[in-house]
Amino acid sequence: MLDIVIAGGVVIDGSGAPRRAADVGITGDRIVAVGDLAGMPARRRLDAGGHIVAPGFIDSHTHDDQLLLEHPARHPKLLQGVTTVVTGNCGISLAPLVHGHPPPPLDVMQASFHASFADYVRAVEAARPALNAALLVGHTTLRVGAVADLGRAANATETERMRAGVAAALAAGAIGMSTGVYYPPSRAATTQELIDVGAPLAGGAGIVTMHLRDEGDRIDDALREALAVGRALNVPLVLSHHKLMGAANHGRSVQTLALIEDAARTQSVCFDCYPYAASSTMLLPERVAACTDVQVTWSQPEPQAAGRSLRRMAAERGIAPEALAAALMPGGAIYFAMSDADVERILAHPLAMIGSDGLPGDGVPHPRLWGTFPRVLGHCARERGLLALEAAVHKMTGLTARRFGLAGRGLLQPGCSADVTVFDAGAVADRATYADPTAAPLGIAWVLVNGQLAVDHGEVAHGHAGALLRRRV
Ligand SMILES: [Zn+2]
Incomplete structure (x- = not known):
């Protein structure tokens, strides 16, 4: 007896493969069958006729570190079909740090910090989050705690403290380290500091995600620095929210994408992006x-x-x-500093994954927090025709799981975890705007997290089905 059959839908399995009509059978927290399940008894049937059945979406770039500990009645990610978030991006994580007044950009978290990464992991597990989380430890957070004068490069003792912090975070369950040398507390960090601090990531232990030192006039140098860090550590590199800022740089994504493609021939590199021509930060x-x-x-x-x-x-x-x-x-x-042409060219690129970069603590946030995933499916794929729906789903599921080392997620296949999003391809749409940024999206019918029905037609049905994901390749 199956627990749930999602019947009569069209499966897009997250691998990039073409869609096909199939039922999906779930027992416990696993997908156990994909195919014609008409004769199979089940405790519950969801009639997905006319809908796409996809793996739950993975938000590859979030600042949801504090949101994981909270349980809002309207959840910005669950309601978009997101079932896993990667937190701790841009160098900023909620641990490890003891500090009375953390400097910007750490205050974008609008939250209190945890003394050790293990403490933070315990807090997440105790909170029983609404969706799955994969955690990064932030170099800037480590730096604020370890470096006496943030205006200079770290000395040997400080570097060793940060390196030990990365090792401890990995041991506690982090999947990698993030950096953000664009931001004031980390601007004085040298390329070598990043390599030395990231040493524990090597040998398959973790990935590195990097917010570039410059996303404007000097982006080429900044890209080369990030690629050098990934190469020196010999770890998978994710370039954060790839974009070109400032009218003088519009159109340069042709060159930056070529540079990344060239590097991808000899090292593991990809990038995340969101479908808006405006960014947001401190x-x-x-x-x-x-x-x-x-x-x-x-x-x-x-x-x-x-x-x-x-x-x-x-x-x-x-x-x-x-x-x-x-x-x-x-x-x-x-x-507001990007061009739509760059945004679209970057998003459609085969190495691009979808990441919202939303800031849940903001009073009047960027609409990407509530709209990113439905906007890619509706505006970008259906209306603009920038990419096939299968490719759009791949960029928010299978591709992301593979790049971040989240085996068993991001694919709708027997044996995988039962994270599933069922949506109407003709109706899915973002409604969040710059004027009304927390409007919930349309067209998401059901969201299952680890086999539990988490969203039922726009309402959160189960707000505690998530789990902490360890790196598994
Ligand atoms: Zn960033």
């Missing part, structure tokens, strides 16, 4: 000039600025936007 006055507009997402000194245009506010006050940005810090913002 408020940084030096970033304003390259943008056509900037929208504030939160501000500690002026909470009422959240959701407002920085340029409009600056004009009202008769001051420079950069001066206003400095006055609103600490805070966060959305930066």
Whole structure:
């Protein structure tokens, strides 16, 4: 007797293979059969007629470290069909750190830190998260805890402390390390510091994900630095949220993609991206000039600025936007500085995975937090025709699981974990916008996490079915 049969749907299995009509049988937390299951008895049948049945989506780039510990009635990721999140990106993780006032960008987490990675792992397991999580340890978090003067490269003792922190995080269950040398606390880190701190990742122990030092005029140098780190460590490299910032750099994705493709012939490298031409991070006055507009997402000194245009506010006050940005810090913002052509070219590339990079702690967040996955399926695949639906699903399931070392996830095949998303290919759509960023998407019928029905037509049905995922290749 099967526990659940998802009957009458069209399976897109996450491998990139063409769709086919098939039922899906689940027992416990496993997929046990894919095919014609009409005669098989089951405790529960879900009629998926007219729907696509896919592996649950994997959000390859999140800052959901604190969200894992919380249980909102409306969950931004579950409602999009996401069943696994990779946390701790961009150098920022919630552990290990003991610090009274962590500097930006650590404050984007809007959360308290944990003294050891094992403590954080215990907190996640005790919270029984809504979806599965694979955790990265952040180099910037380690650096803030270990380096006495963040304005210089780490000395030998500090490097050894950070390296031990990476080893301890891996032992506690982390799947790798993230870096973010773009951000002030890590700007003084040298390429060699990253290589030395990342040493425990070697030999298959973990991956490295890297937010580049520069995503504008000097992106070529920054890409070469990241590729060198991946090569020196001999570990899989994920380039974070690949993009080109500033009008002067629009169109350069032709060259950056060629550079990455060339490297991919001799090393493991891929990248994540989201389907929007605006980015979001901490408020940084030096970033304003390259943008056509900037929208504030939160501000500690002026909470009422959240959701407002920085340029409009600056004009009202008769001051420079950069001066206003400095006055609103600490805070966060959305930066309109990419071209749609670059965004689409990057997203359609075979090495691209989907990652939202959403910031759940923001007062008025970037719509990517609530819209990324339905937007790729609806806007990018169906409406824009940028890629086949099978390729779109692959970029959010099988490709991601393989690159991050999450064997048994991301594929809809017998023996795999029963993470499943059932959606209407004709109706799936994002509704989150810059003006209304937390509108839930349309067209996601059911989401199963480890065999438990987690979402039933837009309502969270089970908010504790997730598990902590270890690296398994
Ligand atoms: Zn980042």
